[in-house]
Amino acid sequence: MSSLPVGIRNEYLLDGGGSSAISAALQPVAAEIRSLLNASVGLVAYRPRRAGAGLLVLAIDAPGAADPLLPNETIRMRLPVTVWRPSVVRHLQLSSTLRPHRTLLSSAVVVPWTDRRGDGVVLVGNTGISPTLSEPAADTVRRLITNVRRTVATGRRHGAAQINGDLQRAMKDIAAAAVTSENVAEALTSMLLTARALFGSEVAYLSLPDPDTETFTFDQMLGIHTPDFRHLRIREGQGLGGLARSLRRPVRSLNYARDSQLYAAPVAETEAEGIVSAMASPILVDEQVQAVLYVGDRTLHPFTRTDEEMLGELANYASLGMKRRATETYRRDVLRRQEQERLAYDLHDTAVRGLLEIGFAAEYGRSTSAATDVQTCLASIAAAAERCMEAVRGQLDLLLAGTSGRTAQAVLDEIAKASFASDVEHRFAVRGPRAVLPDPVADALIRIGQEALVNVDRHAAGSPATVDLEVAEDAWVLTVTNAVGDGQDVGSPNSGHLGLQAMQRAADRVHGQVERTAPPGGGFVVRAAVPMVAGQ
Numbered sequence: 001m002s003s004l005p006v007g008i009r010n011e012y013l014l015d016g017g018g019s020s021a022i023s024a025a026l027q028p029v030a031a032e033i034r035s036l037l038n039a040s041v042g043l044v045a046y047r048p049r050r051a052g053a054g055l056l057v058l059a060i061d062a063p064g065a066a067d068p069l070l071p072n073e074t075i076r077m078r079l080p081v082t083v084w085r086p087s088v089v090r091h092l093q094l095s096s097t098l099r100p101h102r103t104l105l106s107s108a109v110v111v112p113w114t115d116r117r118g119d120g121v122v123l124v125g126n127t128g129i130s131p132t133l134s135e136p137a138a139d140t141v142r143r144l145i146t147n148v149r150r151t152v153a154t155g156r157r158h159g160a161a162q163i164n165g166d167l168q169r170a171m172k173d174i175a176a177a178a179v180t181s182e183n184v185a186e187a188l189t190s191m192l193l194t195a196r197a198l199f200g201s202e203v204a205y206l207s208l209p210d211p212d213t214e215t216f217t218f219d220q221m222l223g224i225h226t227p228d229f230r231h232l233r234i235r236e237g238q239g240l241g242g243l244a245r246s247l248r249r250p251v252r253s254l255n256y257a258r259d260s261q262l263y264a265a266p267v268a269e270t271e272a273e274g275i276v277s278a279m280a281s282p283i284l285v286d287e288q289v290q291a292v293l294y295v296g297d298r299t300l301h302p303f304t305r306t307d308e309e310m311l312g313e314l315a316n317y318a319s320l321g322m323k324r325r326a327t328e329t330y331r332r333d334v335l336r337r338q339e340q341e342r343l344a345y346d347l348h349d350t351a352v353r354g355l356l357e358i359g360f361a362a363e364y365g366r367s368t369s370a371a372t373d374v375q376t377c378l379a380s381i382a383a384a385a386e387r388c389m390e391a392v393r394g395q396l397d398l399l400l401a402g403t404s405g406r407t408a409q410a411v412l413d414e415i416a417k418a419s420f421a422s423d424v425e426h427r428f429a430v431r432g433p434r435a436v437l438p439d440p441v442a443d444a445l446i447r448i449g450q451e452a453l454v455n456v457d458r459h460a461a462g463s464p465a466t467v468d469l470e471v472a473e474d475a476w477v478l479t480v481t482n483a484v485g486d487g488q489d490v491g492s493p494n495s496g497h498l499g500l501q502a503m504q505r506a507a508d509r510v511h512g513q514v515e516r517t518a519p520p521g522g523g524f525v526v527r528a529a530v531p532m533v534a535g536q
Contacts, residue, residue: 034061087110216241234266237263416428
């Protein structure tokens with residue numbers, strides 16, 4: 001036999017893994033032999049020389065049979081002692097080891113054959129009350145065994161090359177997805193598409209651990225429709241995926257609903273989804289099961305040991321994608337922590353400014369004897385406390401809920417909420433096309449605008465401010481203008497520059513810049529510009 005392609009192991013020398021090379025090559029041979037004897041069934045089976053190997057159907061020709069045996073299905077035969085020489089036998093029963101299925105041949109020719117890797121048998125028989133085959137028929141079949149052996153060898157080489165090529169392409173696709181995908185979900189979906197294509201399966205899905213790691217839930221799914229199946233929670237040892245986790249190796253099931261190897265399997269949900277045959281393989285990252293990869297079909301699909309091995313190899317390679325996912329999770333955790341730290345810093349800054357104002361007002365109130373001054377101080381303290389509470393509530397909302405993109409008008413609406421001067425009508429305007437601002441940009445401009453507007457209320461003696469948000473070609477520009485106030489808290493040495501510092505910190509996070517100017521006629525202008533690239 002010609003040498004096999006590099007990378008092919010003995011386990012891949014039979015059919016499986018999506019390759020139909022052997023059964024396709026043998027099908028015409030089985031049909032020819034059956035036709036020569038005018039029989040009902042022609043079948044070629046093979047048992048590899050390895051521990052625990054079953055008798056595998058390589059090809060079958062049974063025209064008109066309602067439910068024939070399938071290529072790659074393993075069978076048992078009840079044969080007389082003469083089985084290993086060409087013989088004609090009566091009442092030969094073939095039983096599937098994978099499902100409740102029997103084929104009874106009233107008369108059959110049994111011709112054994114062998115090669116370097118195992119032992120085979122050609123069966124040609126009649127079902128029902130068809131005529132009994134004669135002894136010379138066995139010699140007719142025996143003369144064709146050389147052709148059977150040669151065809152198996154050719155199909156084996158072609159199938160091995162196909163499996164090798166399919167695996168290499170699958171692994172290349174997974175590696176490319178792990179590197180180029182924009183997000184983890186996209187990489188995992190690509191992995192499922194690759195697995196489904198490799199085995200020609202109808203469905204492919206992935207389960208990931210819940211926070212307690214003992215229970216896995218389905219995450220990415222292709223071809224799955226029913227909500228009950230989508231929401232299954234699988235514990236270790238439960239069902240096919242739980243078995244794969246416990247054994248830490250791939251497992252297969254021809255008929256899920258009747259599979260005795262499965263414990264506490266979600267049979268009702270699986271039947272409702274229509275899945276009949278399936279395989280599952282654990283995906284290990286750093287010696288821990290981080291996911292389970294499944295493929296399945298809604299018709300009988302005799303997955304073989306070769307299929308199991310291939311799924312296992314695919315799962316091993318898929319661990320690259322899971323490591324990418326873990327890296328991405330860590331990155332999101334870092335970003336979340338940084339955002340929490342930023343919000344906490346801003347909250348601290350807001351609270352400190354409010355407390356300073358409260359402290360100054362309280363000290364003044366203690367040092368004065370005028371009742372009107374005391375009332376003024378108390379009013380100032382109450383207003384500062386309310387602003388602190390509003391700031392705390394706003395920052396907690398960001399921590400708990402976050403945002404999902406806001407229009408320019410929505411940004412101005414958020415800025416307007418900061419005003420505590422109920423009798424002053426500030427003016428707000430959006431200039432430029434309607435646009436949705438990225439969350440970081442919206443957060444920064446809201447922070448800057450609220451800071452500037454509070455300063456107007458505090459120092460402009462009831463004069464309204466004009467707040468413009470311009471959507472320019474290359475930047476978002478926020479301008480807060482007041483014609484009366486001096487903006488003393490914005491950059492004022494007496495306040496420790498808290499206002500301007502807070503604004504600039506907000507701008508820095510989105511690569512923006514804040515400017516404060518004092519027009520010749522009085523008042524002040526705060527202008528914040530954020531380049532478009534900050535949110536892209």
